[in-house]
Amino acid sequence: MNVRRLIPSTALAGAVALGLVSLSACAGTSDAADGGSGGKLDVVASFYPMQYLAEQIGGGHVAVNTLTKPGVEPHDLELKPKQIGELGEADVVLYLKGIQPAVDKAISQAGVKNTVDAATLTKLETHSTGAGHEGHAHEGEGHEGEAPTTGDHAAGEEGHDHGSEAGADPHIWLDPVKYAEVAKGVGSALEKADPDHAADYKKNTDALVKKLGDLDTAFESGLKNTATKTFITTHSAFGYLAERYGLDQEGISGVDPESEPSPARIKELQDIAKQDKVSTVFFETLASDKTAKTLASDAGLKTDVLDPLEGITDASKGDDYIEVMRSNLAALQKALGAK
Structure with missing residues (x-):
């Protein structure tokens, strides 16, 4: 490349x-x-x-x-x-x-x-990637046999490699x-x-x-009251954001945006979407949107962009970090049914 x-x-x-x-x-x-x-x-x-x-x-x-x-x-x-x-x-x-x-x-x-x-x-910290695990865990509570996930349980772990053994989220x-x-x-x-x-x-x-x-204040107030707390996104880049504002991230492809989810994971996401009243599958500007759009079509869901801000392009919904993050907030509010 x-x-x-x-x-x-x-x-x-x-x-x-x-x-x-x-x-x-x-x-x-x-x-x-x-x-x-x-x-x-x-x-x-x-x-x-x-x-x-x-x-x-x-x-x-x-x-x-x-x-x-x-x-x-x-x-x-x-x-x-x-x-x-x-x-x-x-x-x-x-x-x-x-x-x-x-x-x-x-x-x-x-x-x-x-x-x-x-x-x-x-x-x-370490966040569940959502991809490939049995059941899914809501922030701060056990679900389907999983241990509770909290923001501080892995804070300070050694090793920051993406997908490393320590699993620290970068x-x-x-x-x-x-x-x-x-x-x-x-x-x-x-x-x-x-x-x-x-x-x-x-x-x-x-x-x-x-x-x-x-x-931070805008996100906290804007996502305080929502119809659902669960969002599905292409890869699991939003663990810190989800944790900060009490949301539950479900990644299609884990931490690697190019990896292909298993059929079992796709079925799991369809079940999660129905159970948690998910309306939208998010994709991003720098990775393929094929799987996200296929999942959304099969499950009768909408699609939208949630930008992990790994780069700014002409397709970005904003010219810099602050603008794109505010676009992300607006997309989450719409998808989660913010009141």
Whole structure:
């Protein structure tokens, strides 16, 4: 799969967010920002959620490269040797371990100094993928013989690999509260990398955290009273969001959006839809919608988009993280029968 070369862009300035922070040998001094980017801090972001944080927090003080081209499914990203080499030249590299195996591997090969993994800036938890298990569990209660699922039972587990043995869910950016925690960590990392502009990074971080707090409030109030709490989606990216707002996510394909569900899973989802009065099957912009639409057709359900925000494209229902998340909220309110 072709991936665009790293192209500095002040518009992507905030990509710093969810990722790896790699500082040059001069990190910690103003010299870190005096590289080959016109005096700006040279930042590499692994994919959109990192990019957005860097843009918002870094502002005009950073020059940002992004590893994942718009429209490319981040999980499938492959890097060329030259891109891996360029990683080592960045002042700051941001990534989220467990989402993109190729990036995780490249970072270890590039020998990037002083890296910061976004997964270390908040607590990762384990969520049921919904795919392939017997019965399904509603948030906070046992169901059909399953143990209760709660938000904190796996918090702090070691290992963040996507689909790893530990099972930690890496999709932290879809919870505005956890994303705000990551934003604070990214802000601190930029302050250390470029202390001359620390005050601006702090101001920008505070402004972003405020916007994320407002988004959290909108979700909490908007999903407080709904006719059903269950939603079916292409892959299980929304575990943190479901947990935060008392919903029950049922993923067709588990954590891998490209995996095919078994016939037994399809039958199970049909039963769940009937039992929990589900009206809508959600699909996403960067993965195939074939299975979701087939399931919806067979079960007499509607379809809509619930965007996991792994990338922004022309098909996205919004131009940035906040806009797309508000579109997600509106889609959930409609599908769940919000009152």
